[in-house]
Amino acid sequence: MRLSFTARLAVLAITLALISSLASVFLIWNGIHNDAIAALRRDTVEQAQDFVSVYRSGGFPALREAINAARDPDDDTLILAVLDARGRRVMGVGPVTAAVQPLAGTPFSIAVPGHSAQWTGREAGFAIHRVGRYWLMTGRLLDDWEQEQRTIEHVVGLSILLAIVTGIATGLVVTRYVGRRLNRITDVVEAVSGGDFADRVETVAGGRDAFDRLAIRLNAMLDRIEQLVGELRAVTDSLAHDLRSPLARLRARAEQASLAEDAGAREAALSGLLVETDMMMRMLTTLLEIGRSAAMGRDRFVMAEPGAILEELTELYDPVVEEARMALTLDIAPDLPAMAVHRELLSQALANLIDNALRHAGSGGTLALSVSRGDGGVRFAVADRGPGIDPADREEAIRRFGRLDRARSQPGAGLGLSLVDAVARLHGGHLELADNAPGLRATIVIPA
């Protein structure tokens, strides 16, 4: 059976209260018990000595007189008897036959004194001394002490009741308190899942208790979620915005094609349509690649020589660069060891940089590719003599869909440098944009 949190807490509190009150009752009981026994022992020992000395000074007649004088008809707990050797009562008050067998002298002991009438089953504290041929037994039943015990039993009952009451009260108070603080957190979580990302849990104890620590952690998590949602929103907004222009061009081409009168114009419009479609596909693939590389493991890395990667790319691009009436130079530092890289993605990133240089640096000038070991590790640099990028604009140039004003008239989606940056990050490095005086020097830095 599953108890509710409140009930379990109440049971725990009741148990704890019971343990603590019962422990104290037991201690008190024990203390009183010992005190009562000590008093009884004192009285008994004293009384026994009194009667023994009466016997010594006056013999049996004096003892009988003293016993008769000490008898009190109202006192039914007193034991004051002379027993024969077999324990039978000869005179005085006490059990007809003493239960203590064989009789022996004892200054004080606690036992059941006899089995007859009111003595049965009742403990008494008594002393036994030898008086001539007989034994003198003096003592008292434990009635006084029993009275106290009964009182203590009442106290125990009362304290159990008290423990239950305080337990339930504690359970209620604690669950109410815990519930209130947890509810506050639940409310915030609910509000956030409902879309209100600004709500936060306030701290009560200044960050010192567990609830506050939970609240602080939760708030930090919510901050992060809010930031991520914000970023996601920004990306989807810009995606929607940036998809709009190629889609508009696509639509225009399709319209041209459907309205074209002669076959030639229709053909031209249709091939334009294909070009636009391809560009959009490329853009989506690049976006996917950027997203992927942010979450990719290093299991696809292969050992490759930095120089070889650059040489292969140079070989691919050399004719294109030449066609753009630019000169391509390649500078590979000697003794670069092979390193673990994602060959395809790194090549694609470098290709993007070369492509950028071809598009933005225009005709003329030199396109310098180099790889060297330097600040931060191995540095793959692509440097052109174009207009460069203003330091203030560099961050915008790397951002997804970030397009500088002067590039807006040219085709492109503003993803090139963003992919390069993502690839550099995949390798644990970064992309550096610097002034080539004049021109742009883009460097992919990968820790060696």
Place this chain on the structure above:
Amino acid sequence: MTRKILVVEDDAATAAYLAKGLAEAGYSVETCGNGRDGLFLASEGVFDLIVADRMLPGIDGLAMLSAIRAAGITAPALVLSALGTVDDRIDGLRAGADDYLCKPFSFGELSARVEALMRRTDRSTTSGKPTRINVGDLEIDLLGRQVSRQGRPIALGAREYSILEYLARHAGQVVTRTMMLEKIWNYHFDPGSNVVDVHVGRLRRKLEEGFDSPILHTVRGAGYRLAPAA
């Protein structure tokens, strides 16, 4: 003899588009919509080529392919997929596909690749490795890596030679830009600019300058074809 192609594609529109296009190209086409049926049909062993979507209901395309391979069917397979990143392409090829094409694709690209795969099967069945290829008046000595046209030697750079060799091995067929990037440069990404066109342009100048007939043709919207002038 009509070549038989099995198309395993769950999207009805794409399947119909593929069936129609391939039938027009002269193939006999059978289509089915899930991996289980695909595996069943393919195990008959009558198909010359399997075109399979990567994401299929029932059995996934790549799993179907490895089951087909395990059954001893060696027909080449072309995998189609909407997953287009570099790693997806490489994964597909590693999983036993002979070629990989991303959706959406142009039909020209698909038919070029289908033809290349068919041709490859033919070559592996004809005995012996060729030592020279003749395309019209162009002669390529594969051992000495020498090229001549109408008996006149043509000097080519190493890369130009490998482009020509690739085109010559697929003589008469359309070879697309992406096929060349994948097979000659081993790049599975799209470099964006017209790099392949520039390389082919240079090769074409060397092959055609001073000769009266073109031999390296541009196929609009698809790629290139090395063939004697019609």
